Amino acid sequence: MNAVDTALTGKNAVKLISGNHACALGAIAAGCRFFAGYPITPSSEIAERLARYLPEVDGVFVQMEDEIASMAAVIGASMGGVKAMTATSGPGFSLKQENIGYAAGAEIPCVIVNVMRGGPSTGMPTRPSQADLMQARWGSHGDYPIIVLTPASVREIYSESIRAFDLAEQCRSPVVLLYDQVIAQLSETVALNSAANVSHTERKGASGPRSAYKPYDGGSDGIPAMARPGAGYRTHTTGLTHSEDGFPTQNPEAVTRNLSRLFSKLERHRDLIDSFEALRCDDADVVIVAIGISARAATRAVELCRAQGLRVGLFRPITFWPFPETQLRQAVAKAHGVLVPEMNTGQLRLVVERVLAGKPVEGLHLFSGEAISPVDIATRAAALARGA
Amino acid sequence: MMLIETAANFDVRDYLRKEMMPHFLCPGCGHGIALRALLWAVYDLGLDKDKLAVVSGIGCAGRLSAYIDANTFHVTHGRPLAYATGLALARPDLHVVVITGDGDCLAIGGNHLIHACRRNLKLTCLMLNNEVYGMTGGQVSPTTSETRLTTTTPLGNQEPHFDACALATAAGAGFVGREVTHHVPKLKELIKAGLEHPGFAFVEVLSDCTEIFGRKNDMGSSSEMIMRQKSEIRPSAYLDTVDTPFRSNALPTGILTKNSRPEYGAAYRRAAAARAGAS
Numbered sequence: 001m002n003a004v005d006t007a008l009t010g011k012n013a014v015k016l017i018s019g020n021h022a023c024a025l026g027a028i029a030a031g032c033r034f035f036a037g038y039p040i041t042p043s044s045e046i047a048e049r050l051a052r053y054l055p056e057v058d059g060v061f062v063q064m065e066d067e068i069a070s071m072a073a074v075i076g077a078s079m080g081g082v083k084a085m086t087a088t089s090g091p092g093f094s095l096k097q098e099n100i101g102y103a104a105g106a107e108i109p110c111v112i113v114n115v116m117r118g119g120p121s122t123g124m125p126t127r128p129s130q131a132d133l134m135q136a137r138w139g140s141h142g143d144y145p146i147i148v149l150t151p152a153s154v155r156e157i158y159s160e161s162i163r164a165f166d167l168a169e170q171c172r173s174p175v176v177l178l179y180d181q182v183i184a185q186l187s188e189t190v191a192l193n194s195a196a197n198v199s200h201t202e203r204k205g206a207s208g209p210r211s212a213y214k215p216y217d218g219g220s221d222g223i224p225a226m227a228r229p230g231a232g233y234r235t236h237t238t239g240l241t242h243s244e245d246g247f248p249t250q251n252p253e254a255v256t257r258n259l260s261r262l263f264s265k266l267e268r269h270r271d272l273i274d275s276f277e278a279l280r281c282d283d284a285d286v287v288i289v290a291i292g293i294s295a296r297a298a299t300r301a302v303e304l305c306r307a308q309g310l311r312v313g314l315f316r317p318i319t320f321w322p323f324p325e326t327q328l329r330q331a332v333a334k335a336h337g338v339l340v341p342e343m344n345t346g347q348l349r350l351v352v353e354r355v356l357a358g359k360p361v362e363g364l365h366l367f368s369g370e371a372i373s374p375v376d377i378a379t380r381a382a383a384l385a386r387g388a
Numbered sequence: 389m390m391l392i393e394t395a396a397n398f399d400v401r402d403y404l405r406k407e408m409m410p411h412f413l414c415p416g417c418g419h420g421i422a423l424r425a426l427l428w429a430v431y432d433l434g435l436d437k438d439k440l441a442v443v444s445g446i447g448c449a450g451r452l453s454a455y456i457d458a459n460t461f462h463v464t465h466g467r468p469l470a471y472a473t474g475l476a477l478a479r480p481d482l483h484v485v486v487i488t489g490d491g492d493c494l495a496i497g498g499n500h501l502i503h504a505c506r507r508n509l510k511l512t513c514l515m516l517n518n519e520v521y522g523m524t525g526g527q528v529s530p531t532t533s534e535t536r537l538t539t540t541t542p543l544g545n546q547e548p549h550f551d552a553c554a555l556a557t558a559a560g561a562g563f564v565g566r567e568v569t570h571h572v573p574k575l576k577e578l579i580k581a582g583l584e585h586p587g588f589a590f591v592e593v594l595s596d597c598t599e600i601f602g603r604k605n606d607m608g609s610s611s612e613m614i615m616r617q618k619s620e621i622r623p624s625a626y627l628d629t630v631d632t633p634f635r636s637n638a639l640p641t642g643i644l645t646k647n648s649r650p651e652y653g654a655a656y657r658r659a660a661a662a663r664a665g666a667s
Contacts (some may be wrong), residue, residue: 033478034477034478035477036473036474043420053665055656055659055663056660056663056664057658058660060472060475060477060478060656062477064470064473064503065470065500065502066499068467069470069473069499069500069503070468072463072467072470072471072473072474073473073474073477074474075471075474075477076443076461076463076470076471076472076473076474076475076478077474077475077477077479078474078478079461079474079475079477080441080474080475080478080479080481080482081479082478084474084478099464099467102463102464181556200519218476229438229439229441229479230438230439230459230479230481230482231438231460232438232439233459234437234457234458234459234460235459236405236453236461236462237460237461237462238454238456238461239462239463239464240462247454247455249409275653287429
């Protein structure tokens with residue numbers, strides 16, 4: 001049997017696989033045909049899988065000399081018109097940031113997987129954390145838009161890795177798939193779609209005569225059409241601030257006009273980008289806000305609290321950036337307490353406090369390299385629900 | 389005869405983005421001569437501009453891509469070889485050329501250079517060496533000669549300077565060559581040979597930075613700088629062995645290294661096809 005599971009070329013299948021395995025299969029299903037990476041725990045299984053899968057689908061895998069080169073090669077491949085991805089973990093994610101900013105500024109679609117491990121610095125390579133929420137949003141210099149997805153199960157890693165490519169292509173943006181070491185290396189059953197059942201979203205291509213084409217004209221939806229090298233448009237792509245024609249400019253009006261389009265690009269497509277889960281929030285006195293493995297524990301905590309007759313719900317951002325602010329406000333409208341369990345010192349809590357300004361928000365923060373237990377979350381949520 | 393014919397028929401304006409003129413290079417800068425030689429080589433080989441991709445980094449050399457009427461990518465500092473590696477692997481139908489400078493290629497991008505040499509993917513890397521960081525105002529670079537004054541070596545440079553061609557040869561590059569801007573037709577022929585090489589080709593052009601480096605070191609006009617370079621070269625010395633990666637005063641020029649190691653992209657695709665056939 002080929003390394004690419006028959007599920008992708010033949011019929012649907014249910015498989016017991018790890019999160020990183022699901023990520024690689026999702027990428028292939030989404031049409032990813034280029035991967036450049038550098039070994040790093042706990043994401044290396046993604047590279048190892050794709051090193052086997054990509055040559056079987058006429059794609060290319062390359063292990064580059066470092067993390068920086070991996071990010072650069074991915075952007076280079078995407079500039080060539082090929083869907084491309086890299087995968088890394090904290091220290092590597094830091095190294096990739098300058099080029100992620102280039103992809104954001106030059107609007108090159110690409111997918112970056114960051115499997116979060118304990119930090120700071122080398123930290124705990126084999127232990128989970130959720131401490132890269134802010135780095136995923138603000139890691140590169142300057143203002144820029146970016147999409148960050150935070151799946152919470154192996155099944156969701158598969159579906160979100162497909163969605164990551166769709167959003168990258170549709171929005172011409174880097175998309176970060178951000179999940180923790182626990183779900184990366186946890187095995188769960190996943191219903192894999194056959195290739196025929198996965199719809200591919202392609203970037204909007206350039207059309208019409210070369211003289212009329214402007215590579216950074218946002219058109220009606222703020223997302224410029226992208227010319228494929230070889231199609232006769234012979235465009236210029238630069239990390240310098242550029243005008244609609246793609247060439248560098250420092251003209252204040254042109255700079256403001258083009259950066260305004262860039263900065264508002266994702267906000268204009270929130271309907272496409274937003275994704276969240278609200279579990280039993282309608283009548284909740286206490287709403288837990290969590291992502292990733294902490295949300296899995298929180299789901300169990302909701303059950304434990306409900307069994308005691310306590311009205312506790314869970315709000316879970318699946319698209320983390322841009323943050324589902326309106327949806328969170330709606331979910332906690334009736335609640336008097338909000339609890340944020342997370343494996344860091346308060347990155348998600350900071351966002352929730354800002355969005356729910358004035359409402360008391362409690363944090364439950366664990367950075368010992370362990371996952372937060374359902375009982376610990378339930379105990380705190382129950383105390384909040386009882387008004388203790 | 390051939391040279392005279394192509395020189396007469398070649399019009400550099402056919403390969404430039406005229407709307408980008410005037411260019412931003414300083415008077416006397418050798419980079420324009422190197423750009424002309426590259427485009428002349430492209431013309432001589434009859435390369436399709438639509439299939440030509442030029443990737444450049446940051447610095448004076450990095451800005452040249454914007455002037456070329458091709459698919460051009462001005463990327464991050466030091467990384468053009470890494471971007472080009474992704475582009476060339478994903479699109480083997482494109483002819484990918486990298487334009488880089490001595491700081492871009494040998495300092496911040498040094499890791500990418502040695503691994504591009506080792507990997508041997510079909511790319512042509514044109515490194516314009518002006519011995520200085522010109523764009524940022526004249527700081528010392530990995531190729532600044534000993535004792536030279538720069539804004540960050542007020543005592544004179546005490547570090548040895550790289551011989552980029554020896555470095556590329558030692559790292560395994562299949563094609564390595566060097567030329568000066570004084571010899572434009574020879575430079576064009578060297579770049580042509582690099583473009584035609586089936587693997588990774590490294591071409592160093594000794595350029596001159598008159599305004600910043602030359603002025604700081606009392607090196608005279610650009611013509612004086614170019615004539616000094618000409619006096620230092622030793623044409624067509626072959627680098628059979630590399631004893632040191634540092635530059636000596638006698639500079640070999642011409643094609644210095646040439647071998648026919650397997651090209652990486654084709655080797656990868658062959659291996660993938662063989663695996664597909666076996667399963």
